[in-house]
Structures are given as structure tokens and as C-alpha cells.
Amino acid sequence: MINQQYPSKLLERAVSETSKLPGVGRKSALRLVLHLLRKDAAQTHALADSLLRLRDDVKFCKYCHNISDTEVCDICADQRRDRSTICVVENVQNVMAVEATGQFKGLYHVLGGVISPMDGIGPNDLQIESLVKRVGEGAIKEVIFALNPTMEGDTTNFYISRRLQALDLPSTSVKLSVLARGVCVGDDLEYTDEVTLGRSIVDRVAFKS
Amino acid sequence: MINQQYPSKLLERAVSETSKLPGVGRKSALRLVLHLLRKDAAQTHALADSLLRLRDDVKFCKYCHNISDTEVCDICADQRRDRSTICVVENVQNVMAVEATGQFKGLYHVLGGVISPMDGIGPNDLQIESLVKRVGEGAIKEVIFALNPTMEGDTTNFYISRRLQALDLPSTSVKLSVLARGVCVGDDLEYTDEVTLGRSIVDRVAFKS
Numbered sequence: 256m257i258n259q260q261y262p263s264k265l266l267e268r269a270v271s272e273t274s275k276l277p278g279v280g281r282k283s284a285l286r287l288v289l290h291l292l293r294k295d296a297a298q299t300h301a302l303a304d305s306l307l308r309l310r311d312d313v314k315f316c317k318y319c320h321n322i323s324d325t326e327v328c329d330i331c332a333d334q335r336r337d338r339s340t341i342c343v344v345e346n347v348q349n350v351m352a353v354e355a356t357g358q359f360k361g362l363y364h365v366l367g368g369v370i371s372p373m374d375g376i377g378p379n380d381l382q383i384e385s386l387v388k389r390v391g392e393g394a395i396k397e398v399i400f401a402l403n404p405t406m407e408g409d410t411t412n413f414y415i416s417r418r419l420q421a422l423d424l425p426s427t428s429v430k431l432s433v434l435a436r437g438v439c440v441g442d443d444l445e446y447t448d449e450v451t452l453g454r455s456i457v458d459r460v461a462f463k464s
Numbered sequence: 465m466i467n468q469q470y471p472s473k474l475l476e477r478a479v480s481e482t483s484k485l486p487g488v489g490r491k492s493a494l495r496l497v498l499h500l501l502r503k504d505a506a507q508t509h510a511l512a513d514s515l516l517r518l519r520d521d522v523k524f525c526k527y528c529h530n531i532s533d534t535e536v537c538d539i540c541a542d543q544r545r546d547r548s549t550i551c552v553v554e555n556v557q558n559v560m561a562v563e564a565t566g567q568f569k570g571l572y573h574v575l576g577g578v579i580s581p582m583d584g585i586g587p588n589d590l591q592i593e594s595l596v597k598r599v600g601e602g603a604i605k606e607v608i609f610a611l612n613p614t615m616e617g618d619t620t621n622f623y624i625s626r627r628l629q630a631l632d633l634p635s636t637s638v639k640l641s642v643l644a645r646g647v648c649v650g651d652d653l654e655y656t657d658e659v660t661l662g663r664s665i666v667d668r669v670a671f672k673s
Contacts, residue, residue, distance in 0.1 A: 260560065262530050262532055262537055262539070263531045263532055264533055265521055265522050268514045269517070269518040276511075277496070286557075290486050291485075291515060291518070291519060292522065296519050298481075299519040302482065302512075303511075303512035303513075304512075305477045306481075306508050307508060309474045309477070310501065310505050311505065312474055313474050313501065322471050322472045324474055346498070347475075347498060355469075
């Protein structure tokens with residue numbers, strides 16, 4: 256149904272705009288906007304307003320570049336957090352994922368992506384310069400790479416590590432670390448891929464009973 | 465991740481509003497709104513505006529109740545269409561589906577749902593009264609029931625047929641018909657359910673070579 260006729264131009268435009276969202280086809284878009292038509296007008300107004308407010312008023316923290324309502328985000332502004340450790344992540348979702356573990360009490364640095372020549376994303380498209388500058392100021396003791404365990408993530412880790420080494424800080428001053436890679440908690444070894452399983456043997460840790 | 469902390473109230477509100485849409489969870493909503501943040505602000509403005517315009521300005525045709533930009537929809541206003549035949553459908557999508565076949569040149573009547581006691585939807589929640597009135601005016605020669613072939617659709621067909629019979633029009637004046645039920649074009653008989661296959665045998669038609 257490529258040349259589907261919409262009974263209304265307003266409907267057609269709403270479907271066109273909605274179907275620009277990732278993963279939303281024209282059929283889903285039609286279903287979504289017709290849902291809004293069945294609901295109270297207040298719901299549509301609240302949705303539109305929330306999107307406009309977010310798009311127009313949201314800020315990015317001037318230190319870690321995470322999404323924030325203020326110039327400095329809540330995490331960077333929180334004096335109880337360990338200000339000597341930076342966890343490098345790709346995006347906002349990954350900050351939320353690490354925060355949800357409750358296992359990290361340091362600061363973040365949101366790159367806004369990873370180096371991916373295939374997608375035309377180079378180091379200058381990411382917040383790498385500002386990370387190097389933060390570390391160069393001398394107060395950071397550890398940088399934890401928490402990018403996705405993919406080729407692009409690994410490339411980005413490597414690039415950043417080279418840039419940090421080039422800072423020529425006293426060799427013992429900044430520790431670089433990366434998330435442990437190994438079998439997932441609850442997983443079945445039979446179905447764990449061999450690279451991950453191999454890595455979990457090489458990186459085995461002392462057994463604690 | 466039930467108690468996920470959003471780094472921004474604006475983000476949290478946009479996610480909350482977006483996740484009220486059917487089939488959109490909080491994770492998908494987050495992905496959608498972050499996509500908008502990466503794109504030009506104009507895209508978000510166009511999306512919000514299109515939804516508001518649709519919700520606030522859209523009309524429903526005073527004859528067939530289909531979505532329309534005008535008091536009378538394009539189909540009802542089109543004098544080339546057969547004004548003696550009404551195709552009864554559940555919703556806008558089904559008007560579009562029938563139109564896309566190019567096989568129907570009459571008018572529509574959009575009920576806005578089907579009778580479903582389970583969902584608390586009775587005849588008075590639907591545009592049945594106005595259909596009975598349209599037919600009662602005497603110019604209609606055929607009413608085609610094109611509701612989904614479900615229990616609710618069949619119940620609604622039955623209810624409407626009773627209401628139309630109660631109009632006490634000359635018995636030959638209005639023909640009631642329903643979409644043929646049978647095997648789908650391109651389907652494999654082995655996987656056609658027995659009710660449909662049985663129906664296709666009972667309702668077999670003359671073979672045309």
C-alpha cells in the first residue's frame with residue numbers, strides 16, 4: 256500500500272512527521288496518531304509541549320556533556336562523588352545503565368558516539384578533546400572505558416588511550432581500565448560465544464567463597 | 465531498570481508522555497526522544513505542530529464520520545461515486561484499506577469501533593444511529609458489511625441488520641451483503657484454518673476460466 260490515500264491532509268502530515276522517528280513505519284505512525292485522536296486533546300498537547308520543551312531547553316553539562324537541565328549536571332555537581340575517576344561512555348542511555356548498577360560513584364564523560372569510519376564518525380565528531388583536557392588538568396586518577404564491547408568501541412578506547420599517553424603525565428598518575436568482559440550472570444556456557452568465553456578464562460579472577 | 469534515574473526532568477517528562485503511546489515502552493520512548501535531540505530542532509517543531517494541528521483542527525465527515533479536513537469528506541463530496549451503496553467499516557484504516565483495492569466506488573460509513581461487551585463498547589458508543597438514519601432516508605440500495613471477520617464484527621453486523629430490518633422499508637429495497645470469506649490469494653490450503661476453508665467450500669463461486 257505505497258500510494259495509500261489519506262482522507263485528510265492534516266492526518267497525512269502527522270503520519271509523515273511521526274514516521275521520521277527511527278523504527279516507526281507509516282502504518283505504525285498512522286496507528287499512533289489515530290490513538291491520539293481518540294484520546295483527550297490534553298494528551299496531545301502534553302506530548303507536543305514535552306518534546307518542544309526538551310528540544311529547545313535541554314542543556315548538556317559543560318563538564319561531562321551528559322543531558323542536563325542545568326549548566327552543570329547533577330552528577331558533576333554532586334560533591335559526594337569521587338572526583339578522581341571518570342567513566343567514559345558513549346551516550347546518555349549508558350550513563351543511566353551504569354548508574355542503575357549502583358556500583359560507580361565517580362564522574363562520567365559522554366562521548367556522544369564512537370569512532371566509526373563506516374558511518375563517517377571521526378574523533379573530531381566526539382567529545383574526546385574535552386576528555387583529554389579534563390584528564391590533563393591533573394586531578395584524575397583513573398579513566399574507565401565503558402564503551403560497548405564492539406570493534407568501534409575498542410577502536411575508540413585505543414584512540415583515547417593514545418591521546419592520554421601523549422599528554423605525558425607522570426606515568427603512574429592516571430590508571431586506564433576497561434569493563435571486564437566475560438560470561439553474563441545467569442548465562443549458559445554452551446551458548447556463550449567462544450571469544451567471550453576465551454576472554455573470561457584469560458581474565459579469570461581469584462575465587463571468593 | 466524500574467527506578468531508572470533520568471539526568472534531566474525535561475527528558476523524563478518527554479519520555480513519560482511519549483511512552484503513553486500504544487506499544488511504546490519507556491526504553492523505546494527514550495530512544496525516540498534522544499533521536500529528536502540529535503536532529504535539527506526544526507524536525508521536533510514540525511512533529512509537534514503536525515500533531516497539534518491534527519488534534520485541534522481535524523474534522524469528522526458529517527455523513528460518514530471518516531476523518532476529514534472539511535465538514536463533508538472528499539469521498540462523500542465526490543459526485544462520481546455510487547451514492548446508493550454504503551460500505552460499513554470499523555475505522556479510518558479500513559476505509560483506506562478498501563480504497564486501496566480500487567474495487568469499491570460507493571460511499572462509506574465509519575462506525576468508530578465494533579460492539580464489544582468485554583471492552584464495554586455498546587451500540588450507543590458507535591455511529592450506528594446515524595447509519596440507520598442514512599439508510600432510512602430511502603436512497604440506499606445496498607449496505608456492505610466490511611467489519612473484521614471476528615466475533616465482535618459478526619455481532620455488530622447482526623445488530624445493525626436487525627436495526628435496518630426494523631426500519632420496515634419495502635422488503636426488496638435494501639440489500640445487505642458482507643465481504644466474502646475464503647482462502648487468501650497466495651495462501652497454502654494446508655495452513656488455512658478449517659473454519660475459513662469450510663466457509664470457502666460452502667460459499668464456492670462459479671469457476672471462470
